[in-house]
Amino acid sequence: MAELQEVQITEEKPLLPGQMPEAAKIHCVETPYGSVTFTVYGTPKPKRPAILTYHDVGLNYKSCFQPLFQFGDMQEIIQNFVRVHVDAPGMEEGAPVFPLGYQYPSLDQLADMIPCVLQYLNFSTVIGVGVGAGAYILSRYALTGLTSSIPEMILGHLFSQEELSGNSELIQKYRNIITHAPNLDNIELYWNSYNNRRDLNFERGGDITLKCPVMLVVGDQAPHEDAVVECNSKLDPTQTSFLKMADSGGQPQLTQPGKLTEAFKYFLQGMGYMASSCMTRLSRSRTASLTSAASIDGNRSRSRTLSQSSESGTLSSGPPGHTMEVSC
Numbered sequence: 001m002a003e004l005q006e007v008q009i010t011e012e013k014p015l016l017p018g019q020m021p022e023a024a025k026i027h028c029v030e031t032p033y034g035s036v037t038f039t040v041y042g043t044p045k046p047k048r049p050a051i052l053t054y055h056d057v058g059l060n061y062k063s064c065f066q067p068l069f070q071f072g073d074m075q076e077i078i079q080n081f082v083r084v085h086v087d088a089p090g091m092e093e094g095a096p097v098f099p100l101g102y103q104y105p106s107l108d109q110l111a112d113m114i115p116c117v118l119q120y121l122n123f124s125t126v127i128g129v130g131v132g133a134g135a136y137i138l139s140r141y142a143l144t145g146l147t148s149s150i151p152e153m154i155l156g157h158l159f160s161q162e163e164l165s166g167n168s169e170l171i172q173k174y175r176n177i178i179t180h181a182p183n184l185d186n187i188e189l190y191w192n193s194y195n196n197r198r199d200l201n202f203e204r205g206g207d208i209t210l211k212c213p214v215m216l217v218v219g220d221q222a223p224h225e226d227a228v229v230e231c232n233s234k235l236d237p238t239q240t241s242f243l244k245m246a247d248s249g250g251q252p253q254l255t256q257p258g259k260l261t262e263a264f265k266y267f268l269q270g271m272g273y274m275a276s277s278c279m280t281r282l283s284r285s286r287t288a289s290l291t292s293a294a295s296i297d298g299n300r301s302r303s304r305t306l307s308q309s310s311e312s313g314t315l316s317s318g319p320p321g322h323t324m325e326v327s328c
């Protein structure tokens with residue numbers, strides 16, 4: 001009986017005669033993590049995403065993808081797309097060896113370089129093709145920012161989804177400011193640093209917590225409301241006033257400056273910095289109840305717990321707990 005044998009077949013279907021590989025354009029952009037080189041084949045096709053590749057370790061875009069992208073049958077696919085082949089730093093052909101001690105970017109940082117490439121090319125959507133480490137990098141990128149441009153990601157940080165979909169004049173104004181900012185590149189650097197922030201590691205009662213008076217403010221419909229609530233839970237309650245503003249989104253200083261001003265006055269007053277003559281008439285009358293509570297408590301700075309009801313329009317001192325809920 002004939003024995004079955006495994007035979008390794010390498011598919012050979014190179015470009016047809018007369019089919020010339022398209023000219024490649026090599027680019028290099030600076031990113032917060034160093035420069036990155038990428039090679040573009042083809043021209044952008046209106047309303048079509050680009051194909052973006054990222055190679056595996058030990059390879060570069062050519063050694064990883066040339067056999068696939070120059071395969072005969074592949075041509076009818078790729079001719080419909082512009083291709084952007086990213087080389088990980090130092091992997092491009094002819095790359096110099098990095099100096100001793102050079103800190104190679106983490107995979108997360110490599111992923112964070114991708115928006116710089118896309119912004120440089122002015123591409124907003126891509127079809128990612130990654131192998132091994134490259135697949136990880138593209139997945140990381142897809143988790144954070146594939147579908148959104150940098151301005152939209154920043155707007156999603158600043159405002160809640162409800163606010164964004166409401167598209168009020170304020171949202172239109174800030175979308176316009178950010179999208180057309182002449183320093184958008186700088187904004188992106190700040191954005192990248194923010195996304196690479198370290199945890200503050202606050203611990204209530206632990207060594208790492210704020211020892212100074214703190215007023216924490218968050219809109220009850222803010223995109224990061226949970227994070228601020230959690231932060232409050234890690235701060236010293238005797239030093240912290242927590243103000244959750246009702247019917248307020250991500251930027252209460254823009255949407256509710258009056259309420260915030262009032263809360264700020266109380267905060268400053270709690271530290272002894274606001275003479276009551278500086279308070280508005282309304283605030284003065286409200287402050288009376290707070291001050292008397294403070295004196296009962298015997299500690300002004302520990303008595304910044306306020307609640308305000310929309311029905312009565314009054315502010316009254318509450319039990320120690322330092323939470324202000326301000327309703328509209």
Ligand code: BEZ
Nearest residue numbers: 041061062065066069083
């Ligand atoms: C391309 O056509 O996209 C391509 C050509 C050569 C190597 C890799 C990709």
